[in-house]
Amino acid sequence: MKSNELIDSLQFVIFGASGDLSQTKLIPSLYKLFKRGRLPEEFFLLGADHHFENRAKFLKNLSETVRKTLPETFETALWEKFAKKLDYLQLDFEDDEGYKELSRKLDNKESSSRSSRQRIYYLATAPGFFPLIAEKLDNFSLTGASVAGWPRLVIEKPFGYDLESAVEFNRKISRIFSEDNIYRIDHYLGKEMIQNILTMRFANMIFEPIWNKNYIDNIQIISTEEQGIKSRGKYYDRSGALRDMIQSHLLQMLALIAMESPANMATESILQEKIKLLKSLAETPLPDLENNLVLGQYSRLDGPEKYIPGYQEEENIKSDSSTETFAAVKININNLRWRGVPIYLKTGKRLEKKNTKIFVQFKSDFHPSFLDNNEPEANLLIIKVQPQEGVSLQFNAKKPGSQDEIVPVFMDFCNKAPRDLQSTPEAYEELLAGLIRGDQSLFTHWMEVKNSWLFIDQLREFINTREIKPEKYLPGSRGPEGMKRLVSQDQRRWWDNADLEDKEEKL
Ligand code: BG6
Numbered sequence: 001m002k003s004n005e006l007i008d009s010l011q012f013v014i015f016g017a018s019g020d021l022s023q024t025k026l027i028p029s030l031y032k033l034f035k036r037g038r039l040p041e042e043f044f045l046l047g048a049d050h051h052f053e054n055r056a057k058f059l060k061n062l063s064e065t066v067r068k069t070l071p072e073t074f075e076t077a078l079w080e081k082f083a084k085k086l087d088y089l090q091l092d093f094e095d096d097e098g099y100k101e102l103s104r105k106l107d108n109k110e111s112s113s114r115s116s117r118q119r120i121y122y123l124a125t126a127p128g129f130f131p132l133i134a135e136k137l138d139n140f141s142l143t144g145a146s147v148a149g150w151p152r153l154v155i156e157k158p159f160g161y162d163l164e165s166a167v168e169f170n171r172k173i174s175r176i177f178s179e180d181n182i183y184r185i186d187h188y189l190g191k192e193m194i195q196n197i198l199t200m201r202f203a204n205m206i207f208e209p210i211w212n213k214n215y216i217d218n219i220q221i222i223s224t225e226e227q228g229i230k231s232r233g234k235y236y237d238r239s240g241a242l243r244d245m246i247q248s249h250l251l252q253m254l255a256l257i258a259m260e261s262p263a264n265m266a267t268e269s270i271l272q273e274k275i276k277l278l279k280s281l282a283e284t285p286l287p288d289l290e291n292n293l294v295l296g297q298y299s300r301l302d303g304p305e306k307y308i309p310g311y312q313e314e315e316n317i318k319s320d321s322s323t324e325t326f327a328a329v330k331i332n333i334n335n336l337r338w339r340g341v342p343i344y345l346k347t348g349k350r351l352e353k354k355n356t357k358i359f360v361q362f363k364s365d366f367h368p369s370f371l372d373n374n375e376p377e378a379n380l381l382i383i384k385v386q387p388q389e390g391v392s393l394q395f396n397a398k399k400p401g402s403q404d405e406i407v408p409v410f411m412d413f414c415n416k417a418p419r420d421l422q423s424t425p426e427a428y429e430e431l432l433a434g435l436i437r438g439d440q441s442l443f444t445h446w447m448e449v450k451n452s453w454l455f456i457d458q459l460r461e462f463i464n465t466r467e468i469k470p471e472k473y474l475p476g477s478r479g480p481e482g483m484k485r486l487v488s489q490d491q492r493r494w495w496d497n498a499d500l501e502d503k504e505e506k507l
Pocket of ligand 1: 187225244245356
């Protein structure tokens, strides 16, 4: 539910405050919220981890990082005002004494107003620490109703490694925090155009009546990246594209695109429909995966001007690793709305460009007189998530000046001028604002996580039993050769490779 609950006093504790996520995303986003007057009157941010000896060293490093991260928004005087609200505790997550000190620090900053206080524990640590920290918080009476009206626990993915580990992980956490107070981050839900999907679908008469198998030919949900795995080898080699991107971000986009109309726009109603959709997905028999799943892994690029190490040469990656850095899969959803409509999901690292888009291709049927030589193109709705944000609708029109030549033209809604690729901090800003409001609609529920794992586990089982190895592809390419077959065997095409942008500009 979009709660408008206003809080006067907020204590925000970040475990892992010296890590990359905290320093380049969380704290810069909190600073931006502060700048925009979106933080409560009384705000106290406590960073905790073992990295720095004291507050001064933590702050020195932090202010430099935030300045670099937000070159345009950083203002020294305002930062100093914000920094007064920040404290740091050198804490070993396993050490009981540290939690006593944490408790003292929070008590000292406790607000006198008892009515509208909130406390948030943000676990920006390696996932292995999540249950331990939750347990320690509980042991030291830092949880429960008596503490600032039920503190909230925020956790970053991965929520487990497969269904079994996710269940176990959830069992440990939910013994201490109720589902209402657990906020699982999927930062794609903070992206502007993802938040726009339901509005577009349900606030426009022109889409909903045709949003089904009678009018839609296929859907493509695609998120590609130019970057490799950076320094996340240890995590990524156990994960791969299916677990890292499809289990979370792509299935969340799918749920919003394909769910049924909710009873109303309250969080619970939307959630029910998303869960139903993900459950249908998990329960729909998989298509013949032999022909409908493509895995890839980037190889080395050893060009005259550029050298890019192959995945197997990256730091902390086994030299014979068969982890996929690319995955494309065709799925079906066996319900009345979608039966028979192929949905293609595609994601990968070290590809030609950073691009997240959803393509909805409508069925083609034209007046017979248009079917002769210059057959019109299918109508296409493109939801552009990043780097550009907006929506394009492709339809057919007569080429100006010609007698009967038909050309596809685009109707465009551009949300914002194209941004640089740093969309994540903006998403985090939205997510943190939602978290402070208590708006669970921007976070994932356990049942969504569970059904997503059920689906991914089936794919993984197929890969393991058949010992499928990823196909190699070159950095900067569009992915492994096999992905072309995935759509061409259905007489379809990948729309992200269709260079529509060039076409848009030419028209
Ligand atoms: C994260 C994945 O969840 O999302 C990363 O773990 C990926 O591997 C990132 O790079 C992509 O996010 P965005 O917002 O840059 O598309």
